[in-house]
Amino acid sequence: MMDTFAALAHGMAVAVQPMNLLYALIGVFLGTAVGVLPGIGPALTVALLLPVTYKLDPGGSLIMFAGIYYGGMYGGSTTAILINTPGESASMATALEGNKMAKAGRGGPALATSAIGSFVAGTIATVGLAFLAPWLVDFAVRFGPEDYFALMCVAFVTVSATFGDSPVRGLTSLFIGLTLGLVGIDKLTGQARLAFGVPELLDGVEVTTLAVGLFAVGEALYVASRRHHSEEKLEPVRGSLWMTKEDWKRSWKPWLRGTMFGFPIGALPAGGAEIPTFLSYSTEKRLTKYPEEFGKGAIEGVAGPEAANNASAAGTLVPLLTLGLPTSATAAMMLAGFQQYGLNPGPLLFAERPDLVWGLIASLFIANCMLLVLNLPLVGLWVRLLAIPQPWLYAGILAFATMGTIAAKPSVVELSMLAGFGVLGFLMRRYDFPIAPVVVGLILGPIAESQLRRALAISLGDPMTLLQSPISATLLALALIALLAPFVLKGLGRFKATED
């Protein structure tokens, strides 16, 4: 306990250095500005801004990242409330009530409750992260390679199959990612896999190229293809920006309840903020004293899901920092940010670079405070960003997206891959395949493979080693249950349906 306080105080000392404060401020600003653009969620925000941090030192760059991450979350909810285009599924619940509030001329209080709720949830969840992380690190030190492999199997299944609409389509996305992860030189034997004699492919598929292609280019193609359908209108912020006493009274409990849903679920290797946001939405709908307002703009329906969303974002940092396990597309991009400096999050990083890890955690607090100050008075500025005409907006997004790749690797092969992933992202959106599992598969696939091969090399090739470790056996059993559960439940549902 005391250790955590000492470590956190040390991290705070790192984070309040003037240069690091400046990095946090730039991160928060850029994150909000990009995150507020319609159709851009936090994952894409981080992917787009990754090249900007290339030249910084790891500490400063990670602090900037923390700002971008939280800024992207705030920006996303502004878009969800004002134009009803949630950049990602986690903002969908916010858009439900928030956009109705904006249409009813209560956009100001909706933005305020979402900003303050995000602040409350983010702060509580970051405290949770600070106390849970060292405990989990102590536990993770005992993990052998077979346990890590089993843990990744759990993440694979939960991210792709358990919580999606269709386990088959989720797993298909995951295996596309795993296939992409195989490309390049095998680290243990030096043999090239799936490179087809193209030298650029020997280094493997770049995570940022994949993410920017799937998210940015894919999204632009998708929006362009359905432009002839109706367009969403921007709701101007009318009336007071401030919450009334009544609004406060109706908001604070949903904030806390949302945090209680968001943080634990985000911290599990279950992935995604969709579940806690929708859980929070339905809970608030059940508990509210004003059920007639739901569907027409109830402030509880904004406060709860927004808090849940931000709390789960901090929650996903728990498995990311302590185990190196990304459970959402955004966390996967954060991991890519670490890897860009050759850093591998996990128990070792806590021991070797405590300044870095605790500096990052401390700057999450700072970023959160900056966002609260930055968001309420500056909301008018962000709203103006939303008013950019769609042709210029998407032309700008594509120019910015390709610029990242051009700056990192200006080769025809890399740019063609970016375009190819864009087409893949477009087709996956059109045919309703989830995108996050592809990114998680690309990042975790190679790590899972090397852990498995290490485990098998230690056990002299005996696969029973996976079941002899109690941790690994339990985790593999969990993965199997999580894999089969949706099929069994679906079968039960069908059985019921035929009975009727």
Add this chain to the structure above:
Amino acid sequence: MTRDNASGDPAQPPRRVDRAGIVIAALLAGLAAVLVFDARGLSSTTMYGMGPEAMPVVVACGLALLAIGNFIDALRGNLPARESADPVPVVLILIGLALLIAIIGFGGGFILATSALFVTTSAAFGRRAILVDSIIAVVMSTLIYLAFDRLLTLSLPTGPLERLL
């Protein structure tokens, strides 16, 4: 979703074979075959445990199973209903990306390449003021080039326009 149905295609009746789904299943099966074919060229040098060829085969098996799963879904018509898509803007953006790649490939530089992509994308989203957009694009990409070159000292590809700066 219901709102879009008014202007787009009527929702597909359920229980009809979905052709796109069949194509997806075939592509997955093809990908599995490529993986196995590629893995056959690898030599296993490890004494114990897995060689480099084991994982591709495992992934290929998964892809093959998923091809079957997608095939069954397609036969049952289980895919979610799709809205009509307009191919023209998609093709325009892809032309823009192709132009960008070609200009970078032939040494045309960052400014020209990015401007080409900007103008075609803007046109894909319905703008017809190509001249105005071209000017905006050139000015914007020149500013970005200068910012990257001078402030961040990241080098972007140079062409005839960049050498003038």
